[in-house]
Amino acid sequence: MASHSFFCRGDLGAENPYSGGGVIVSLLTMKFGGTSVGSAEALSQAAAIVQEQARNWERLVVVVSAMNGVTDALTRGARTAAAGDERTYHGIVTDLRARHYTTVDALLDANGERSRLLGTVDKYLDEFSTFCQSVYILGEVTPRAMDTITSLGERINARILAAVLRQKGTSSEAVDATDLVVTDDTFQDAVPLMDATRAQVRARLIPMLEEGTIPIVTGFVGATKEGVTTTLGRGGSDFSAAILGDCLDAAEVWTWTDVDGVMSANPRLVPDARVIPVLSYGEVGELAYFGAKVLHPRTIRPVVERGIPLWVKNTFNPTCPGTRIVREPESTPGTVKAVSAIKGLSMVNVEGRGMMGVPGIAARTFSAVASQGASVLMISQASSEQSICFVIPTDAVAGVIAAIEDEMALELARRDIDRVWSMDDVVIVTAVGAGMRGTPGVAARLFGALAQKDINIIAIAQGSSECGISLVVTADQATDAVRQLHSEVINGK
Ligand code: ADP
Ligand code: ASP
Ligand code: MG
16 A cells, blocks of 8 residues: 555544553544445455554444435435325335345355345335335325435444444444434534533444444435434535544545546546646635535545545555545646536526615525525625625525515615526536636636637636636536636646
């Protein structure tokens, strides 16, 4: 393996829980994403990686996702049941049973844990079926019920990986993160309560680690103080790994995925995208926030606060070093390192000549938005103050417009505000690179590149971190915009 800091995190200090007898014991947290544990072959590869790193590190904590596509299938089952469809979820149970059975049969010996594990698969899929039946009868699925239902994919997979490792002679045990990660009750996007989480994680995992057992923890999942299951938002297993890394003073956090690291663009859109060897927390945070699915945007915070290096690596190409994410950006003035895109958005406009100079309009607009729980990805206000426009997920638009119209009823009646409307099917395209900071001309290069392809820019914003510039374009021009910026501004320099 690469020579980076295996046993050498010097700043753990005396409070390091593993520093008995003056020997610093280093800990690695590794997370495997859905494709990395999505088939028997992938799970064996993941198990081999765990075994290799168990030799390199003194303590290892593993976080596991559901098999790729399973969370989507569970969600679809619950949604269709709520909509009065009793057949779809039965079909999903059949498919998921077949997929997990095939995997378990291929991986586990008949005279070992195989039949027990098949029983575990049945138990969780029976639970899924019962939940969907209740949702069908009730005719609705609450976010709280959705979290319990969607946590099942991780619960099953953690048990499979732990059993595979035990069969290979590595002591390991599946742990439900409902016993570890304490969150608030924002179902489907829960926020961890770090003090309570730290206490639970240490109480539960440190004795296991001291015994030499590798915990295989369900990613994505948490629970409220009362023990009700929550989830950390789609793609949240990355965040789970960072939370555990923080709580256990990990020397490093690694996320294993299906591409060679964080790349200069989504390789599915831009075939010649390249791996970026080093990125700063700020740069990767901006990329993740604006659509680079390779890391969940909230992953960054726990590691940045503790200065823990984060690596993104490829399960299917483990000798490739991947991307190292560190505190200080490496940058050459003027360079753009990556471009990302986020879809499914609408731009809401609040317009009116009477808004000019009236204090409080923006504050009232955004409190109306907040009342709908919608997150605003980008804001821009014309300097004439005749309009405010902001970008939110399309599924929040109807509620947000109604809330603003309600809040501004008087101004609308007086025609100080002419209209509140949305432009749907827009995409935010973001160019990221710390070298853009304070360098004149970068925006002009972005605009020039897009103009060459007749791509119309609807709105522009630059984050305060100055390591990203975001542009709004229509959805039908988004892929061209990403490719054009990649070829002209990143490759063309
Ligand atoms: P996992 O299940 O391992 O968490 P995800 O599907 O959540 O994997 O994230 C990995 C995917 O992110 C890649 O397969 C790729 O399609 C997508 N992606 C988007 N933008 C980027 C980028 N800039 N670099 C790498 N991958 C990206
Ligand atoms: N399984 C969850 C999802 O698909 C979490 C994750 O994969 O990170 O969103
Ligand atoms: Mg992911």
